Amino acid sequence: MKLTKQRRNSAGVLEPSNPDFESRRPLLVSLQASLPSLNPTERLIADYVLADPERVLSSSISEMHEGSGASVGSIVGFCRHLGLSGFADFKIALARELALSGLSGSDTKRGETVFEKVFHFQSQSLMETLQLNSAKALEDASRMIEKAGRIEIFSVGLSWPVAYTALCKFHLLGLPASAEFDSHMQLIAATQLSKHDVAFGISCSGTTRETVRCLQVAREKGARTICLTNAMKSPITVSANIALYATPSEIKYFQAPLASRITQLALIDAIFVFLAQKNKNRTAARLQQSGEELLKHQLG
Numbered sequence: 007m008k009l010t011k012q013r014r015n016s017a018g019v020l021e022p023s024n025p026d027f028e029s030r031r032p033l034l035v036s037l038q039a040s041l042p043s044l045n046p047t048e049r050l051i052a053d054y055v056l057a058d059p060e061r062v063l064s065s066s067i068s069e070m071h072e073g074s075g076a077s078v079g080s081i082v083g084f085c086r087h088l089g090l091s092g093f094a095d096f097k098i099a100l101a102r103e104l105a106l107s108g109l110s111g112s113d114t115k116r117g118e119t120v121f122e123k124v125f126h127f128q129s130q131s132l133m134e135t136l137q138l139n140s141a142k143a144l145e146d147a148s149r150m151i152e153k154a155g156r157i158e159i160f161s162v163g164l165s166w167p168v169a170y171t172a173l174c175k176f177h178l179l180g181l182p183a184s185a186e187f188d189s190h191m192q193l194i195a196a197t198q199l200s201k202h203d204v205a206f207g208i209s210c211s212g213t214t215r216e217t218v219r220c221l222q223v224a225r226e227k228g229a230r231t232i233c234l235t236n237a238m239k240s241p242i243t244v245s246a247n248i249a250l251y252a253t254p255s256e257i258k259y260f261q262a263p264l265a266s267r268i269t270q271l272a273l274i275d276a277i278f279v280f281l282a283q284k285n286k287n288r289t290a291a292r293l294q295q296s297g298e299e300l301l302k303h304q305l306g
Contacts, residue, residue: 033103035134043239050076051084067093134253135269147232147248148280155202158195159185160220165208168270175278180292189216196220201228210266212240221245
């Protein structure tokens with residue numbers, strides 16, 4: 007179970023994109039994001055850790071074996087796959103993260119209202135999303151979008167509003183972006199992309215069949231590809247030259263992703279602001295022109 011983001015080199019071999027940054031990613035957030043890609047034994051260990059990280063700090067490896075149901079050897083292998091030397095090193099890394107993040111003790115305050123809990127969770131999710139993405143990945147994605155002859159955005163279902171927001175933001179910058187609503191038309195659009203174009207797939211789960219297929223087809227046609235997902239190592243990342251990660255959602259209050267859209271939109275906004283500041287004069291002129299026309303429309 008490698009938690010490092012991987013891509014294929016010129017020989018077609020998977021290699022880490024940025025090992026130094028990957029090693030600094032938050033341990034618990036990375037585990038949560040990788041849950042869908044874990045095998046059954048790894049999932050047992052990860053679930054046990056995520057259920058109560060502080061319990062792990064005070065547990066021996068034998069106690070963790072008894073509590074999780076995974077063998078001692080599997081636990082050691084799990085830790086090594088995270089880039090750590092063993093279980094002791096894993097506990098040190100976990101203790102350091104809990105201390106730095108201020109999560110030690112309790113993640114909710116007694117007497118906190120449901121409204122306060124939701125806002126607290128959204129705030130925490132945004133900070134975790136920032137930690138999951140390197141500045142280089144965001145800059146590379148932004149430049150790729152800026153230089154594209156055509157930007158085609160692929161998304162369906164609950165992720166579609168995020169795709170449409172991205173479309174509107176790119177239009178404000180004067181970028182040649184488009185997004186089909188119908189999944190069949192999206193697939194047709196994917197077949198018409200070339201090496202000068204960019205395909206941008208957005209999927210919370212990273213497993214949405216239509217979106218994953220569109221990104222696959224676009225890459226086969228030579229287009230450069232970007233994905234935005236809440237699940238590391240999910241199928242959509244395989245066809246992405248650059249993968250951006252929103253923090254994984256926790257189902258705490260109802261059966262729907264709580265922070266997915268907020269964190270995804272924050273990444274879209276980050277790309278928008280980066281490109282807007284990079285071309286300040288051109289952006290200001292376009293926004294002023296758009297604003298004047300919209301004002302005329304409203305007054306009319």
